[in-house]
Amino acid sequence: MGSLPNTPQRLNTVEEYKSFVDKFDTFLLDLDGVLWHGSHVLDGVVDTVDFLRKNGKRLVFVTNNSTLSRANLVKKFERLGIQASEKDIFSSAFATAVYLRNILNFPADKRVYVVGESGIVDELNAVGIKTTGASDDNGIVMTHTDFGKIEQDPSIGAVVCGFDINLNYTKLAKAFTYLNNKEQGAHFILTNDDTTFPAPNGIYPGTGSLCASLITALKRKPLVMGKPNKPMLDCFFSNYHTDPSRTCMVGDRLDTDIDFGAQGGIATLMVLTGVSTEQEALDPEQPIKPTFIIQGFGELAKVKDA
Amino acid sequence: MGSLPNTPQRLNTVEEYKSFVDKFDTFLLDLDGVLWHGSHVLDGVVDTVDFLRKNGKRLVFVTNNSTLSRANLVKKFERLGIQASEKDIFSSAFATAVYLRNILNFPADKRVYVVGESGIVDELNAVGIKTTGASDDNGIVMTHTDFGKIEQDPSIGAVVCGFDINLNYTKLAKAFTYLNNKEQGAHFILTNDDTTFPAPNGIYPGTGSLCASLITALKRKPLVMGKPNKPMLDCFFSNYHTDPSRTCMVGDRLDTDIDFGAQGGIATLMVLTGVSTEQEALDPEQPIKPTFIIQGFGELAKVKDA
Numbered sequence: 001m002g003s004l005p006n007t008p009q010r011l012n013t014v015e016e017y018k019s020f021v022d023k024f025d026t027f028l029l030d031l032d033g034v035l036w037h038g039s040h041v042l043d044g045v046v047d048t049v050d051f052l053r054k055n056g057k058r059l060v061f062v063t064n065n066s067t068l069s070r071a072n073l074v075k076k077f078e079r080l081g082i083q084a085s086e087k088d089i090f091s092s093a094f095a096t097a098v099y100l101r102n103i104l105n106f107p108a109d110k111r112v113y114v115v116g117e118s119g120i121v122d123e124l125n126a127v128g129i130k131t132t133g134a135s136d137d138n139g140i141v142m143t144h145t146d147f148g149k150i151e152q153d154p155s156i157g158a159v160v161c162g163f164d165i166n167l168n169y170t171k172l173a174k175a176f177t178y179l180n181n182k183e184q185g186a187h188f189i190l191t192n193d194d195t196t197f198p199a200p201n202g203i204y205p206g207t208g209s210l211c212a213s214l215i216t217a218l219k220r221k222p223l224v225m226g227k228p229n230k231p232m233l234d235c236f237f238s239n240y241h242t243d244p245s246r247t248c249m250v251g252d253r254l255d256t257d258i259d260f261g262a263q264g265g266i267a268t269l270m271v272l273t274g275v276s277t278e279q280e281a282l283d284p285e286q287p288i289k290p291t292f293i294i295q296g297f298g299e300l301a302k303v304k305d306a
Numbered sequence: 307m308g309s310l311p312n313t314p315q316r317l318n319t320v321e322e323y324k325s326f327v328d329k330f331d332t333f334l335l336d337l338d339g340v341l342w343h344g345s346h347v348l349d350g351v352v353d354t355v356d357f358l359r360k361n362g363k364r365l366v367f368v369t370n371n372s373t374l375s376r377a378n379l380v381k382k383f384e385r386l387g388i389q390a391s392e393k394d395i396f397s398s399a400f401a402t403a404v405y406l407r408n409i410l411n412f413p414a415d416k417r418v419y420v421v422g423e424s425g426i427v428d429e430l431n432a433v434g435i436k437t438t439g440a441s442d443d444n445g446i447v448m449t450h451t452d453f454g455k456i457e458q459d460p461s462i463g464a465v466v467c468g469f470d471i472n473l474n475y476t477k478l479a480k481a482f483t484y485l486n487n488k489e490q491g492a493h494f495i496l497t498n499d500d501t502t503f504p505a506p507n508g509i510y511p512g513t514g515s516l517c518a519s520l521i522t523a524l525k526r527k528p529l530v531m532g533k534p535n536k537p538m539l540d541c542f543f544s545n546y547h548t549d550p551s552r553t554c555m556v557g558d559r560l561d562t563d564i565d566f567g568a569q570g571g572i573a574t575l576m577v578l579t580g581v582s583t584e585q586e587a588l589d590p591e592q593p594i595k596p597t598f599i600i601q602g603f604g605e606l607a608k609v610k611d612a
Contacts, residue, residue: 165475166447172516201456201457203486204482205522210478213519
């Protein structure tokens with residue numbers, strides 16, 4: 001949508017909320033920090049979702065989580081009392097499937113070797129792409145005499161890596177072997193590159209850290225799908241065909257959500273119910289600027305009562 | 307030993323070999339590419355080892371391999387017909403034990419969490435350092451509901467990471483949890499940072515690649531022990547007390563062996579029976595220069611027949 005203003009517009013009044021809502025047809029929504037914290041849904045969020053949909057707005061929930069298929073993510077939304085269908089969810093695993101199918105025209109006779117969980121396998125299979133690896137290689141432990149036994153597999157057209165709690169050396173060695181064969185030219189795709197993720201008692205190594213092993217061994221950069229990377233937004237538009245000038249990304253983190261929208265040239269709304277603070281957004285040294293700032297996504301429900 | 311000549315001296319004649327040998331009391335020897343290729347011992351090597359020892363020279367075999375203890379490496383030497391005792395072998399696992407004991411004065415009431423194989427555990431235990439992790443965590447698979455269950459362990463004073471064919475997410479998550487606790491201040495040590503290693507049918511991800519996961523997640527640099535890093539040579543001198551000006555590193559790779567000696571300020575002999583070529587060594591753009599170049603380590607045996 002061309003040049004965006006460099007100073008974020010702070011939305012404080014119901015009039016400003018209404019004017020903001022009127023500017024857009026589609027809202028891309030980050031989950032944790034925008035809709036909920038862990039399993040606690042934030043104030044006004046259910047009402048805002050309801051209000052926006054009743055006013056004809058399309059809501060798409062955008063997540064870097066690749067371990068669950070959209071079908072399983074829908075169940076999480078249901079548990080938390082937010083209505084969502086598979087079509088309303090845009091996950092990094094689904095985006096990867098869209099990328100392979102729509103953008104790479106992944107050949108029908110090739111397979112994807114997956115270092116990851118069922119979310120990736122289910123989404124790839126759902127668009128007709130055959131997979132191998134993943135849970136098939138869970139618990140397969142190599143010994144030092146096995147190195148000669150890992151062989152090239154010409155059927156592998158891509159290696160897709162996401163978070164995998166069953167990561168093991170066998171998976172790394174296979175993925176490395178397939179990707180290190182330059183003649184075969186297999187694509188190397190990460191669902192996302194978050195280096196850590198939050199859990200109830202602290203943070204843990206995330207997809208970006210697990211995949212650093214392969215990147216280091218291969219000395220080769222993967223295509224990285226998830227926020228804040230542009231391929232995720234390219235895949236979004238290739239799948240949803242919404243008008244970018246009427247699409248707004250809503251998120252709590254400057255370095256992922258807001259950067260994601262900014263890199264893709266769409267408007268962004270930063271909420272203050274998550275990780276990044278207003279002070280960080282307004283810091284003159286901060287290169288990533290949201291278009292709009294609001295206290296919380298739940299605030300927007302106040303428009304319906306005005 | 308101060309400034310070394312920038313142009314390598316090519317040793318071609320028996321007189322030059324003799325003059326070279328006379329300059330040194332101790333030779334540090336890389337293994338693969340210098341002594342043998344895989345299980346094939348190179349020409350003249352057994353005779354050269356014999357000749358040098360009979361002339362009062364000390365030979366120390368230097369390896370980044372951390373998976374085997376020196377006791378087990380001795381068995382490999384025996385199988386290949388080269389006589390060696392544990393005292394003649396300086397491995398990255400043993401160097402790490404020397405570093406923790408001699409340089410860090412590792413506290414007696416602390417333990418080391420090991421991501422690695424028995425070589426590290428055996429060498430640490432041999433110098434009286436208690437360990438945990440390693441094979442105890444082989445095959446321990448976490449689930450997504452286990453994240454709350456990994457707890458801080460105040461007894462952990464260091465995390466040592468080497469090659470581990472049984473690497474799994476549990477090990478990474480534990481190592482990350484211990485190292486990410488800044489108050490605890492646990493040391494973070496890699497036995498070596500080779501990104502790949504050669505195997506019979508190709509190369510595979512090595513220690514440096516496996517540990518890239520932790521480095522990426524922690525955003526923290528480890529102390530790296532093995533060649534070409536200087537701590538390995540510091541530990542060598544702290545353990546062997548040889549005269550650096552009478553010590554020469556012999557190796558086939560410019561980027562590991564020769565750089566190792568050069569960084570430590572000792573003389574280096576490059577052999578042409580391994581990875582790096584004479585052309586690479588003489589390239590004006592090449593920043594790493596050996597002091598001497600010889601066709602092969604086995605050449606030196608010719609001195610005894612002269």
